[in-house]
Amino acid sequence: MTRNPRTVVVADDHPIVLSGMRLLLSGSRFFEFAGEARTGAEAILRCDQLRPDVLLLDLRLPDLPAATICQRVKERQPDLAIVILTAHPEEMAVRQCLKAGASACLFKDTGEQQLLSALMQVVHGRAVLDPRIAGAMLPRRANGGRPEGSLTDRERDVLMMIARGLTTQEIGEQLGLSPNTIKSHSRALFTKLGAHNRVQALAVAQERGLI
Amino acid sequence: MTRNPRTVVVADDHPIVLSGMRLLLSGSRFFEFAGEARTGAEAILRCDQLRPDVLLLDLRLPDLPAATICQRVKERQPDLAIVILTAHPEEMAVRQCLKAGASACLFKDTGEQQLLSALMQVVHGRAVLDPRIAGAMLPRRANGGRPEGSLTDRERDVLMMIARGLTTQEIGEQLGLSPNTIKSHSRALFTKLGAHNRVQALAVAQERGLI
DNA sequence: CGGCGCCTCACCCGTTCGGGTGAGGGACGT
DNA sequence: ACGTCCCTCACCCGAACGGGTGAGGCGCCG
CATH class of the missing domain: 3.40.50.2300 (Response regulator)
Incomplete structure (x- = not known):
C-alpha cells in the first residue's frame, strides 16, 4: 500500500x-x-x-x-x-x-x-x-531442494488457472478445493512474485517464463 | 515456438x-x-x-x-x-x-x-x-474503417495498462481520467472480447495477438 | 441538421479479490 | 521426536472489480 x-x-x-x-x-x-x-x-x-x-x-x-x-x-x-x-x-x-x-x-x-x-x-x-x-x-534445507522464491506445485497450478481467466471460485471447483484454499495459494504466490494482484502476478510470471 | x-x-x-x-x-x-x-x-x-x-x-x-x-x-x-x-x-x-x-x-x-x-x-x-x-x-475519422468488434484507441490503451497490472484507479491517474471512465472502457472492451473480468480479457487478447 | 460513435463521467449495487490471522494434518529430513 | 514446509480450510474486512443505467460533449458523415 x-x-x-x-x-x-x-x-x-x-x-x-x-x-x-x-x-x-x-x-x-x-x-x-x-x-x-x-x-x-x-x-x-x-x-x-x-x-x-x-x-x-x-x-x-x-x-x-x-x-x-x-x-x-x-x-x-x-x-x-x-x-x-x-x-x-x-x-x-x-x-x-x-x-x-x-x-x-x-x-x-x-x-x-x-x-x-x-x-x-x-x-x-x-x-x-x-x-x-x-x-x-544452501546445501541444507528440509524441502525438496526447491530454489528460494520459486513456486510450489499447488501455487503453480493456481497460477496457471488464473492465467486462463478463472476466478477463485472456479479454480476451487476445478481442483476440488475450497475457495479459501485457493485464496491462500494465491496470496502465497503473489508474495513470492512481488505482485499485488493476479494481473501483476501474470505480468511477472510472463517475464520469468513461468507461463 | x-x-x-x-x-x-x-x-x-x-x-x-x-x-x-x-x-x-x-x-x-x-x-x-x-x-x-x-x-x-x-x-x-x-x-x-x-x-x-x-x-x-x-x-x-x-x-x-x-x-x-x-x-x-x-x-x-x-x-x-x-x-x-x-x-x-x-x-x-x-x-x-x-x-x-x-x-x-x-x-x-x-x-x-x-x-x-x-x-x-x-x-x-x-x-x-x-x-x-x-x-x-489521428484527428481524422469518426470510425476510420475500424473492423467490426475491434477495440477503440482508448480501449486499447486501457487494455495495455491492465496487462501491466495497473488497477482501475492507477490507470485513471496515468491517463488523467476519472476511474469511472476507465471502468466504462473496461466494460466496453470486456464485452467486445467476451470476457467477464480483466484476466479473461488478457487471455483472449493474447490469443488474438492483441498484446 | 440529425444521427452515430467515441470519450467522458456519475451513481448504485452485488461480487470478487487481497490481506490478516489462525489452525489442523501430513510428509520429510535431522 | 521435532521442526519445517506444504496443503488444507476458516472467518473477517476493506478495497477493487463487474454490471447496469444515464448523461453531456464532440466530431464526422449522410
Whole structure:
C-alpha cells in the first residue's frame, strides 16, 4: 500500500550498469534511482547522505570487499536492504555478504523484470537468491531442494488457472478445493512474485517464463 | 515456438539510451541488440551491414531528419520495422516518419515492459503509437474503417495498462481520467472480447495477438 | 441538421479479490 | 521426536472489480 517509491542507490564500477539501472528504475513507479557510486567508499558515503531503501551493490568494487561494505552500511542503517550484483558466482564472497546482512544476490545477466521483481520482494522483506547460486549457498534445507522464491506445485497450478481467466471460485471447483484454499495459494504466490494482484502476478510470471 | 531473437539496431545520440537499450534488450529472449548508431548516417550504414529486424530510431539525430533516415532505410529494406523514439511529441516530424514507413512512435519515458511489448507488436506487423501522440496523430475519422468488434484507441490503451497490472484507479491517474471512465472502457472492451473480468480479457487478447 | 460513435463521467449495487490471522494434518529430513 | 514446509480450510474486512443505467460533449458523415 505504500505508494511512495523506494529509493535505490546503485554502486558499480561499470558506468554502463549505472545508466542501465537508472533507466530501469526510472521506468518503475515503485522505485526511484536516488544515487550512484563507483567505489565502495563512495557507496558508504552515498548511503549515509541519501538514506536509501535499497543498496544495489556490485560484488567487486575497486577499493573494498563487498562484505566490508555491507557490514559498514548495515551498522549505520540496519533497515537498509542490500542486493548483491555479481557477474560470476564467487561463492565465498557472496556467502560473506549474506552473513554481513545482504538480502539478495543476483547475477548481472538477470533480466530487467526479474531484477525489478527481486527488488520488489526485497523491499517487502524477502530474501532473493539467484537459482544458480542458491544451490551452492544452501546445501541444507528440509524441502525438496526447491530454489528460494520459486513456486510450489499447488501455487503453480493456481497460477496457471488464473492465467486462463478463472476466478477463485472456479479454480476451487476445478481442483476440488475450497475457495479459501485457493485464496491462500494465491496470496502465497503473489508474495513470492512481488505482485499485488493476479494481473501483476501474470505480468511477472510472463517475464520469468513461468507461463 | 522458440524463434530466433529479432535483431535490433538502436540509433540515438545519447549513449545512456544506447546502453539502457542494450541492457533492456539483452534481458529479453525475444530480442537481440545487434548494433548501435549515434548519427543518422551511421544508422543507415548499420542497417545495411547488419540487416536487423528492427531499427529503433531517435527522432532527433545530429545530422539527418528522422524521416529522411526512415525513407533511405526503407528503400533498401522494405521489411525492416522502424520504431521512432522521441523525448517530446513533435507532431510534424512524427507524422513524416510514419509517412516514410515507420511502424511505431514511442516516448522515451516509456517503461521497459511497454517498450518491449511495443517492439513485440511491431515485429508482428502491427503499428504502435504512444497514446499521448496517437490523439494528435489521428484527428481524422469518426470510425476510420475500424473492423467490426475491434477495440477503440482508448480501449486499447486501457487494455495495455491492465496487462501491466495497473488497477482501475492507477490507470485513471496515468491517463488523467476519472476511474469511472476507465471502468466504462473496461466494460466496453470486456464485452467486445467476451470476457467477464480483466484476466479473461488478457487471455483472449493474447490469443488474438492483441498484446 | 440529425444521427452515430467515441470519450467522458456519475451513481448504485452485488461480487470478487487481497490481506490478516489462525489452525489442523501430513510428509520429510535431522 | 521435532521442526519445517506444504496443503488444507476458516472467518473477517476493506478495497477493487463487474454490471447496469444515464448523461453531456464532440466530431464526422449522410
